[in-house]
Amino acid sequence: MKGLYLTIALSPLLGAIIAGFFGKTQIIGRKGSHIVTIAGVALSCVLSLYVLYGFMMGNIESQSMDLYTWLLSGQYEFKIGFLVDPLTAVMMSVVTFVSLMVHVYTIGYMHDDPGYQRFFSYIALFTFSMLMLVMSNNFLQLFFGWEAVGLVSYLLIGFWFTRETAVFANMKAFLINRVGDFGFLLGIAAILYYCGSLDYGVVFSKIVDVYNAQTTIEIIPGMEWYVVNTIGILLFIGAMGKSAQIPLHVWLPDSMEGPTPISALIHAATMVTAGIFMVSRMSPIYELAPAALGFILIVGALTAFLMGLIGIVQTDIKRVVAYSTLSQLGYMTVALGVSAYNVAIFHLMTHAFFKALLFLAAGSVIIAMHHEQDMRKMGGLKKYMPITYITSLVGSLALIGIPPFSGFFSKDSIIDAVHHSSSSFAGVAYILVVAGVFITAFYSFRMFFLVFHGEERMDEHTKSHLHETPKVVTLPLILLAIPSAVIGILVIEPMLFGDYFTGPYLKALLVDATSPIHALGELIHEHGVMGMIVTSFSHPPVWLAISGVVAAWYLYLKNPALTGKLREKFSAAHFVLEKKFWFDELYIDGFAKGGRKIGAILWKVGDIKLIDGLMVNGSAKAVGWFSLIVRHIQTGYLFHYAFSMIIGLVLLITLFVIL
């Protein structure tokens, strides 16, 4: 098995190395670069699916294996290794499948770009890093993968490095992620201190002792916190950075400066879900940390609701999808917050398919529109781009949760879990996530109608060139549309209520009588998946989704004049949303400028005035001043020297005589 897992992880890396270092040579070239990287990722995708299948059939056992000792210091041993269990297998399959689709799509999307080889090298490197992250059996390697995907994200957001906005966005993304990683690293340090190891297996068993001993830590004097809660929150701060939760979400919309394929791969389907994966992986810790779960629930619910609101006022097609991603990540986080980890992973998976689809469809539109991203200049694309149109419709229906599309099952399960949760924050969270359903439907179909229906608002030149995009672009759309439509109905039973998520590392993912999705499980058990669909029509979410679509239809197709009036009437609210709650202003003008100001003060006052001016040059001056006085003694006249020598001699002799 070790060989198999190594092949899965390393074959994309090999492709990345070949394309990256030799892509510009004659032998490899542009074509060779996409062949090697696609071959590498395809191999790892096929093998990942094989592993997933093996787990479903029960032929493969969960296994943790060490590869080598990274470092040994004192009593601490840091090892690199793999942990492959059902959770990992799902992540591996999702990552490599979406990655493969994006690789193929890139052939069309980046066709004329001079950085073609570099791009393929980066996305293959990303796939490797992400696999290292999900396959890790220890916190060290997790952190390596965690930061490595951040690095590749940095490189890809700034892929078009001559654009000022892109190089600003990539720095912003990296730095905000570093704020999250700051918490994450402290969490890891806490784990090492309290559990004595970074290996998952050891940590998950030791943490129980820490919990039972009710160990506390006093970070702020006079306030004793349970260690497990503290660890949970510190680790989650890392997840807030990577999975773009409020207040560390601001980098994700700006990351849209990168080429669209990576928005689909990194900033929708895989990397941003790393935080969700991490919390699920750490479920044995979080199950002992109720306060941390409460914190997670609130953060997730706020993200789901507020980011959806901002999505309503965006005019850039990619930014709408980006805010939608933020909001959906909030939903996943909510699921984590109510201990429904398997539901979070389920939504992560369906979301990976339909959101990658929506991004790639948006990219297809952008190609057709000659790199125009403003929806106000689109409209009526339905007749020019039938494949993009239909696949977008599938993606949108899945996103807003209309049965029987995949998103319905995952999102409805989340809402149901919140509904049945015993968490003290569940009431508030429930209102926020249910309201979020209407908002999601509204912004999604606002975008859908603005782009594909209504009057054609583009200029004549663009219009005359409009046509469906080439096969390398539409094929991934179709291949992603299929799971977006059907994956939910197929896997909800085994994934949520079967014994799929079992194994030594996944105890907390089991569904038992106390689980918030227990009721849903019984429903499906008795009436099957159809029962869930039928029952859903007696609950608000589906109706809210439908009314969201209707509202969008009315405001943007039927009666567009009303939209302007509404905007004027609610101009204050609109302004708040356009300003995105002023988070950017706070960070850029507050923290970034503030940091530079403090740095400048420390430098000019601390270093230059006090240390150099007072201490260094001051002592130099003092020496100078002293020597100025002493200098008077050194007159240069011989008799002065002779005279002082005689006096000195007399003094010395006197001294000796007395002694």
Place this chain on the structure above:
Amino acid sequence: MSDWLLSLVIWLPIVGGVYVMLTGHKDSGRARQIGLAVACVTFVVSLSLYTGFDSTTASMQFVEKASWVSSFGIYYHLGVDGISMPLIILTTFTMILVLLAGWDVIKKKPEQYIAAFLIMEGLMVGVFAAMDAFLFYVFWEGMLIPMFLIIGIWGGPNRVYATIKFFLYTFLGSVLMLVALIYMRLQPDINSFEIAAFYNLNLSLTEQIFIFLAFLMAFAVKVPMWPVHTWLPDAHVEAPTGGSVILAAIMLKIGGYGFLRFSLPISPLASQELDWLLIGMSLIAVVYVGLVALVQKDMKKLIAYSSIAHMGFVTLGFFIIFSIMTPDGSINIKEAALGVEGAMVQMISHGFISAALFLAVGVMYDRIHSREIADYGGVANVMPVFAAFAVFFAMANSGLPGTSGFVGEFMVILASFNANFWIAFLAATTLILGAAYSLWMIKRVILGKVVHDHVEKMEDLNRRELILMVALAIPVLVFGIYPDPIVEVMHVSVENLLQHISTQLTVAR
């Protein structure tokens, strides 16, 4: 061969340097070749220190001892352990790069330039290998002379101010150290300058504090620690590229080495008494100096400040050990080792990364003769290969896992958490600050559009420069992925050191 191996590593470059100086003025091409050959041979010879090293013992290896000034008990006594051996190899490795870096850039008296570096190499190795305190002092002072000359002769326009500042700072520290050494030599139960003999002096706490402070002046200036750090940015800015590389990669490490070899084992009580001071200064280095680095306009100054911030982890790792105690008041060696070894890894890694960053600035400086960030922008457009290395080393500088820059900081932060949450918290701010100043510089220098005409004319790396970059990228990556080989050789020495300190603490109580 092991009987005179260390002497060979010390004297080969010194003799080679003198030879180049005396004969090289006629044919500078030949002087360069001889110089490089000497450096390469020295490196290869020094590698046998690693291959022949026995990592199961804490006692000194490759020992040589001969009487030097017998009436004062001064010996020519050399030897290495797991702490000094990696630093010696770092020195001999870096010297090859330094000579290559100045290859066709130094036009003024190249043979003397090469000679200065070679002689300095021998003296620096001597510092790490000396087991006699007086011999150490001679090498310590001696190595400064070539450095003054390098900055003073081949330096920038403001070189005289920088040299004097550098000289005064380091000299003041050195003199106090000499006083401390002589004081210890004059103790009744001692008859030599052996460093090891100083370890077992029964000094009172007051005596130890004075000795500790005297050493602190010498070593804190070298590291440099806040607030005696301001000479470093000035020295770097004026020094030629090679000088900066040696300064950052090796000379700063001598300060760190001093703490391990002298301060901690000779004055353990004082070290424990004053650890709050050292930890405080280290954390100020990380946070305060990190913020100062953010606002620098000169690339070399920025990297210099970044060096100070990174060296903060070294001193933090050393002095955190007194907070990692067992209930009975001795040091918890198995846990504290993480801090000391992390600090050592940080020193070695910083040697590679800072060398690479200064070389990268040198590469750009050689093209348009400016170090100002504002004079660049969009370099990636004209120098794509160089840009890839610049981004890589900037990432390493900001401690990206998978590069060596991560390992030391990671270990020290983990060890700090053991001591106190807030120490780890402040140390971990480097994650944000380090990335901020490194990447902001990358953004302004490497990325973006070309806005200046002179940037348009910059050519990508030539073969020599490419070799330099690759030669540094490899260890940064390899030790990031697999750091165990570096740490493995130092385990026994570090644990022995900690054991000694711990015993002294318990005995005193």
